[in-house]
Amino acid sequence: MTVHDDVIDIVVGRVLRNDGAGLPLCAVDFDPVARRLVDYSQQTSCALARFGCSLVSALENAALAHPRIERCYDRQKSHVGVGKRLKGVSEGVVFARAAERRNENSGWIDHTPCTAATGIGLSPAETAPDVVGTNLTQRWNDDRTLEVVNPGLVMLAGVSRVTSHGFRTGTSTAARGESTSVRVTHYSRQHSDETDAGSRDDSLNRKTRQSRVMNVEELSGLPPGTRSHFQEQGIEELYPPQAEAVEAGATEGENLVAAVPTASGKTMIAALSMLSAVKRGGKALYIVPLRALASEKKAEFDAYEEFGVTTGVATGNYESTSEWLATKDIIVATSEKVDSLVRNGADWLSDLTCVVSDEVHLIDDRNRGPTLEVTLAKLRRLNPQLQVVALSATVGNADELADWLDAELVDTDWRPIDLQMGVHYGNALNFDDGETREVPVEAGEKQEAALVRDILQEGGSSLVFVNSRRNAEAAARRLGQVSSRELTAGERSDLEALATEIREDSDTETSQDLADCVERGSAFHHAGLSSTQRSLVEDAFRDRLLKVISATPTLAAGVNTPARRVIVRDWRRFDPSAGGMAPLDVLEVHQMMGRAGRPGLDPYGEAVLLAKSHDESQELFDRYVWADPEPVRSKLAAEPALRTHVLATIASGFARTREGLLEFLEATLYASQSSEGGRLERVTDDVLSYLERNDFIERSGGPEDTLNSEADAASAFTSAADLADSGGGGDSGGTTGQEEDLEATSLGHTVSRLYLDPMSAAEIVHGLEDADERPTALGLYQLVSRTPDMYELYLRSGEDEKFGELYYERERELLGDAPSEFEEERFEDWLAALKTGKLLEDWATEDDEEQITERYKIGPGDLRGKIDTAEWLLGAAESLASEIGSEWAVAVREARARVEHGVGEELLELVSVSGIGRKRARRLYAAGIEEPAALRSADKGVILHVLKGKKTAENILENAGREDPSMDGVEPIPVEGGSGSESANSSGDQPSTGGDATEGDTDTNTDTDADDNQSSLGDF
Secondary structure, three states: OOOOOOOOOEEOOEEEEOOOOOOEOOOOEHHHHHHHHHHHHOOOOOOOHHHOOEEEEEHHHHHHHOHHHHHHHHHOHHHHHHHHHOOOOOOOOEOOOOOOOOOOOOOOOOOOOOOHHHHOOOOHHHEOOOOOOOOOOOOOOHHHOEEEOOOOOOOEEOOOOEEOOEEOOOOOOOOOOOOOOEEEOOOOOOOOOOOOHHHOOHHHHHOOOOOOOOEHHHOOOOOOOHHHHHHHOOOOEOOHHHHHHHHOOHHHOOOEEEEOOOOOOHHHHHHHHHHHHHHOOOEEEEEEOOHHHHHHHHHHHHHHHHHOOOEEEEOOOOOOOOHHHHHOOEEEEEHHHHHHHHHOOOHHHHHEEEEEEOOHHHHHOOOOHHHHHHHHHHHHHHOOOOEEEEEEOOOOOHHHHHHHOOOEEEEOOOOOOOEEEEEEEOOEEEEOOOOEEEOOOOOOOOHHHHHHHHHHOOOOOEEEEOOOHHHHHHHHHHHHHHHHHHOOHHHHHHHHHHHHHHHHHOOOHHHHHHHHHHOOOEEEEOOOOOHHHHHHHHHHHHOOOOOEEEEOHHHHHOOOOOEOEEEEOOOEEEEHHHOEEEEOOHHHHHHHHOOEOOOOOOOOEEEEEEOOOHHHHHHHHHHHHOOOOOOOOOOOOOOOHHHHHHHHHHHOOOOOEHHHHHHHHOOOHHHHHOOOOOHHHHHHHHHHHHHHHOOOEEEEOOOOOOOOOHHHHHOOOOOHHHHHHHOOOOOOOOOOOOOOEEEEOHHHHHHHHOOOOHHHHHHHHHHHHHOOOOOOHHHHHHHHHOOOOEOOOOOOOOHHHHHHHHHHHOHHHOOOOOOOOOOHHHHHHHHHHHHHHHHHHHHHOOOOHHHHHHHHOOOHHHHHHHHHHHHHHHHHHHHHHHHOOOOOHHHHHHHHHHHHHOOOHHHHHHHOOOOOOHHHHHHHHHOOOOOHHHHOOOOHHHHHHHHOOHHHHHHHHHHHOOOOOOOOOOOOOOOOOOOOOOOOOOOOOOOOOOOOOOOOOOOOOOOOOOOOOOEOOOOO
16 A cells, blocks of 8 residues: 555544543544554454543543643644534544645545444444535545545544644644545554555564454463453553564563563563463563662562462572572562572572563663673573563664574564654754644743643643752752642642651751652652652652652663653763763663653653754754664673673582683673674683682683783783773683683682672772781771772862871771872772761761761762662671681671661660660660660660650560560659760661661661662662
8 A cells, every 4th residue: 555644634533531541542643643553453353442442432522521632722722713613513423624734646545445333333323424424334436535444443634733732733724514535544653655565674564563463361371360360450452562472482481582662561571471481380580670670570470479479579688599489489689689699509590481681771781781691691501491581672783682592572662652752942842753832931941841831731740851969959949849830739738748758768958858849749869869768759750649750860770650741851961981971872861761651641651852952953853862772782891790700600600611611601692792703712811810810719721821921910800991902911821722620719609609799809808918906997998998899989079188188197097008199090099988988987986867968968878878888898898807717807797787787886785686776776875774684674764765655665675585575654764864865976867767766776777779870789
């Protein structure tokens, strides 16, 4: 057939109502929304049976019933007449009008007509007599020609540019009653301007290949009750990508790569794959990049327990094998946790039959990517018959990922909610399909504020992406002035309660600022927030209580937070390697844009970039809107990834020889993408040399000279870029044909089990060996802060002098050899580690949380991330001290306990009692109760006065082992010096769980998401 994009504008003159949500989608245009509807109809005998929808009322009725459309009429004054002309059209009437634009040279193409009842369920009585005037089953002649290509959807030539946003630009010259042409056509989303559809590139058709509708009832190979469960959730048919995944073998154990947009049903593909694996008697693993995502998915999969499928989650405790998970059918875990399970030899991993890797395109991430890549390679080697299902955003080389995993590929840009991408410049919002919408910017108003105001008036929500935390907070304050005007009285009350929760979570300035914004319906979101605060913000936004969030790009890769309109305000950010501001990757921007639109809640999604000039507007269209995402590239060769995973591969037994190691690495994506012959060998040999020099591995049976020269050895592994430039640092080593055995030493096994970067372990070992006297807390904190596993705080302007003075004051406490101050870069790193160590010392001497966050200009999430990472590294340091026979293991253990609880040495015994945190411990100590034994004998009245609450006091006394913890009839007894007063340096609670606000004043070892820029553990 011949398809002309510019022949007509299309309007379906009826309202599409989702039966489940009861939300009118209102008007639908041809490009691009109607194309999506055609994709549905291609697989069903009735338009939009995909969602169980029906055509239920005329467009005018929707305009009268839906405030959003009324507002569209009000704002688009030139089209009010169109609305008026529709007045009086009764329900069930299709009103069709001739389009203004028409290609005079194209003519109309004859096709076999079909009945209206078969096509869209219309009877002759439901047609508009003054427009159609005849039975739709008849073929009209000349000006009343009816053409049917696909009976699944009737598209009526009509009002110029009516879309899901309401009436748009353009006019209609035809008056009511004039001859009208109605045309029905199938139009693929991947349409071409070519007149011959048969001449299109077949690769376009692959993205929408659909043979038929797939009903849930047709699914087989699933546990009993699965289909009923999905139907109860309102799922009767599969989305096209889901159906294609099933046809590709997802439920039959076949490997699969699904590269589809956000909100297009990837989780359902995962669920069908995992549930079918369980039905076959296997076990499934769902790998996620973030802790928060693990919790979200676990909660979603818990619903499967109603038909006997058990679930578990594992996101921390990297020294554990988590054997309790052996009894679970579906396990959700972060990639780091799975990697640690492999290193620690978890037996149940060999029982896995299906592994789903969510967000697999993050293999491209320099920090987390190598772990995911190596973990998938190890699991495939561990279980040769393992089914691997990789879920990804649309990327530029999905076929490469599929080839690497020996998988079928489902690659599509289909979305259940239409996404329009565009650029706002001046007062116009220009979309990629040629649409233009007027969004005026008022005097003194910023572009993002105008766009937020515009969508809020339609009942939608907004996400605004900016490039820094400070900008996120500032934007939230400004946008709160916009959102507050759209709040109902009930919403204001709910937001005040939410703000109170946020203030109670932490007493920092960041928390207060966030709470103030939340009261106005706005919020900011970045890694400086605590996990509790982030969860509260995300939940309230999903519930549409919060109207707008300004966020850093980390949210784009995080949990499910869709909005009707996504605004990418900042498309550049500071890049140290570039020496300034650099544009974001296309993939990252598309990830942000993909947050727009939520099925069942939003009738459409919009993603908008902001331009300051006409030239910039065109640049943004070229750079992002019309651009394809970059290909995913392996980062396994980057420091510190390879040295970490090479040691783990040797220690866990996946490779026992150099040749075996190279064979294993050949199974990685890095090897499949590397075009430089011999580079993998050279880089691997440099890493082996480093590991051998630091006593992590032993090599035998190979060439005698396994080490390079001293000069080469000192710089054997710096970075992937340096390796590429230097050709790998010299002799490839071991290429003589003689097989070289590799074995991890006891120290190497310990390092791998502890999940440490070998360079971190080497730094800690050398520091402990260098100590001539018992290390102080600051010395140990600075030691772990200068390891690669701790992203230290950077020095701000003028702080080099401040911490330089601190260095000279406390130089004797610091472990290891300090660099010369003339080595500017190394000395600055040393001072940055000292600054981080001093922050930890401040926390361990009970400085208030608010004071610390203000002093170091960080958020509560940053503080907690540093605390968690320091606790982990000091725990690892204690194990390493025992491994090397160091006499300082006790000092390390004490420093760890102090940073864990945020207390001085004298309070360590008290905080060991469950329920006692840093603030309660200090008050008890001030009252003369200095150890747990005193809690078993002290006067209950004194204890009650100090702890302030009978229930709290009873719980703590029970935990301390008091024979009769009851506080019945006990009255508080003030004690001089202990009546709630605190020492000068103990005015603050510990974060999240600290203080007297809750009974759970236990410790700070909460399951938090550390700042990705501050802690290498991140969300592990």
